[in-house]
Amino acid sequence: MHKSRLAGFIIDCETDDLDAAAGFWSAALGLERKPFDDPEEAAAYIGLRTDADDLHIEVQKVAHTSRVHLDIEADDLEAEARRLEALGARRIGMVKRWIVMEAPTGQRFCIVQPQRRDFDDRANTWD
Numbered sequence: 001m002h003k004s005r006l007a008g009f010i011i012d013c014e015t016d017d018l019d020a021a022a023g024f025w026s027a028a029l030g031l032e033r034k035p036f037d038d039p040e041e042a043a044a045y046i047g048l049r050t051d052a053d054d055l056h057i058e059v060q061k062v063a064h065t066s067r068v069h070l071d072i073e074a075d076d077l078e079a080e081a082r083r084l085e086a087l088g089a090r091r092i093g094m095v096k097r098w099i100v101m102e103a104p105t106g107q108r109f110c111i112v113q114p115q116r117r118d119f120d121d122r123a124n125t126w127d
Helices: 018-029 077-086
Strands: 002-013 033-035 045-048 056-061 067-074 090-095 098-102 108-112 124-126
Touching (some): 018 033, 018 045, 077 124
Antiparallel strands (some): 002 067, 045 056, 098 108
């Protein structure tokens, strides 16, 4: 048995100026920027500040076409990947600490560790 739920949205930006991209999305959504502490992550991601129990939103520098993807938070990444594969998704690969998946309809998404403090109380429970 494991738990999972929607964690948030990642705004993938094919850009050389992550700061400008984050500036646009920060202003557009009315959310303050929240830089990452880890220098490696700070080079590729700028978070947007949301309440601790809200969906997380990040702006990510990518080398592919700009798009938005979602993250699913799970307490057992492998169990969640297998559950989603049984529904027709396919595993693309592991990146750092998360699993990249593709839905049968072509959208890519990630399975990540729990992000919000109310995860245990509010996540879906799967057999």
